[in-house]
Amino acid sequence: MEFYKILEMWYLNNKRNLPWRNSSNPYFIWLSEIILQQTRIQQGLDYYKVFTEHYPTVQDLANASEDEVLKDWQGLGYYSRARNLHFSAQYICNELNGKFPTTYKELLKLKGVGDYTASAIASICFNEKTAVVDGNVYRVLSRYFNIDMPINSPKGIKYFKELAQELIQNAHPKEYNQAIMDFGAMVCKPQNPTCETCVLADGCIAKAKNLISSLPVKEKKLKVKNKFFNFIVIDNGDLTVIEKRTGNGIWKNLYQFPLIETNKPVDEETLLKHDFFKNHEFKNMDIALYNPEPWIHKLTHQHLHTHFWIINTKHIENFELTAWKNIDDFAVPKLIHNFLEEYKTK
DNA sequence: TATTCGTGGTC
DNA sequence: TGACCAAGAAT
Incomplete structure (x- = not known):
């Protein structure tokens, strides 16, 4: 047949x-x-x-x-x-x-x-x-x-x-x-x-x-890059700050917390020297590293070594604000979703 | 044309 | 556990 x-x-x-x-x-x-x-x-x-x-x-x-x-x-x-x-x-x-x-x-x-x-x-x-x-x-x-x-x-x-x-x-x-x-x-x-x-x-x-x-035979030419993500989670109790990703990279047009990408893991002192904190002053802020051990989010071509930094402050200026109660209305990457699931229960 | 784009399952 | 794979396409 x-x-x-x-x-x-x-x-x-x-x-x-x-x-x-x-x-x-x-x-x-x-x-x-x-x-x-x-x-x-x-x-x-x-x-x-x-x-x-x-x-x-x-x-x-x-x-x-x-x-x-x-x-x-x-x-x-x-x-x-x-x-x-x-x-x-x-x-x-x-x-x-x-x-x-x-x-x-x-x-x-x-x-x-x-x-x-x-x-x-x-x-x-x-x-x-x-x-x-x-x-x-x-x-x-x-x-x-x-x-x-x-x-x-x-x-x-x-x-x-x-x-x-x-x-x-x-x-x-x-x-x-x-x-x-x-x-x-x-x-x-x-x-x-x-x-x-x-x-x-x-x-x-x-x-x-x-x-x-x-069989089948496949040419393998996959090289995985390591990237280091620092998400800045601003929190005044009711409100936070999220941004829409632009450009043509991963997660285009999805939402995330403000991101500081570095070429290696950084401590608090180094992070605070970044331009982000020069452009945005936080009065009476309290910053804390949420996860001392990085979350390693594995994509096909990249491993994202991720830290979430929590900024507690009563004064958020020069940001578009989003209410925590509305956060689920926005499309976010799985990595952010996982964080939100954990963070909101605390 | 080689690279990039997510997340989850399988062994 | 890391490598491979999944009803591929765009650039």
Whole structure:
């Protein structure tokens, strides 16, 4: 039996029951695909529920503010996804008269929609034969056909896309694309794949050559930077100070306490010499280090060594103030959220 | 085109 | 426990 047919049959009997699979509405499929980029289904489920309930149509999403959308995205990470989702919703409503794009080519024009997502929506909603290539597909194909070309090299990306595109030619695109992804997630897993009961085992070259654990091949070029964050938590009992992050780095457009970044851990004396305290005078202030041991927040490319400094003062000048009771209205990074959860109970 | 963008799970 | 991975995309 052909490759695609085995997967389609397997899918018929083993597919997962996921909320967006009850729909062919491109708006819902789009939401699910953006939420699931680089994200496990279990982690995305609650967010899918919130977004479909809070923004039942693309118009509702377009009418919301970015702050509102980011608040609902809080905790999921890769926040450009939320900003692009909101931007593209407005683009669809304003430029496309609310009509969702219906082809791979047009879907690609949406911010935040790349080759994978355009292929997924085009195949699932419009039956277009565009093969998805995600982490699951790389794994299944590299093993079954024993391909050791690095999946994150330009040649590898092109090669796997072309192979996937060949394999979908005689298939039902909607079912086949979801089949190979489910199969990769449930059977041909990164670790401990269940080769003993695998329906593709007979033709799997990597299994025959005992190469399963070494495929797929990925070039690793990850260097982690250490950064040192000092958050200034100003507190007069009722009010505090938070700022919106600008620029193009992490957590763009999320909120945080005023931040002093240093190139190494600093003590109180050194911290107080920073420009921040030259620009802002605190009368009768009392400063205390909240966490003597740094919280090390680990991101993919950076380790953030974080200290929270509490400034108790009755006189806060030259700041925009935020009431503690309203602090939960703002979208904050997980790191700040964790701090708030601890701090407000004290 | 190499780098950057979060958070959580797995072993 | 640190390395790897997760329905990738933008720059």
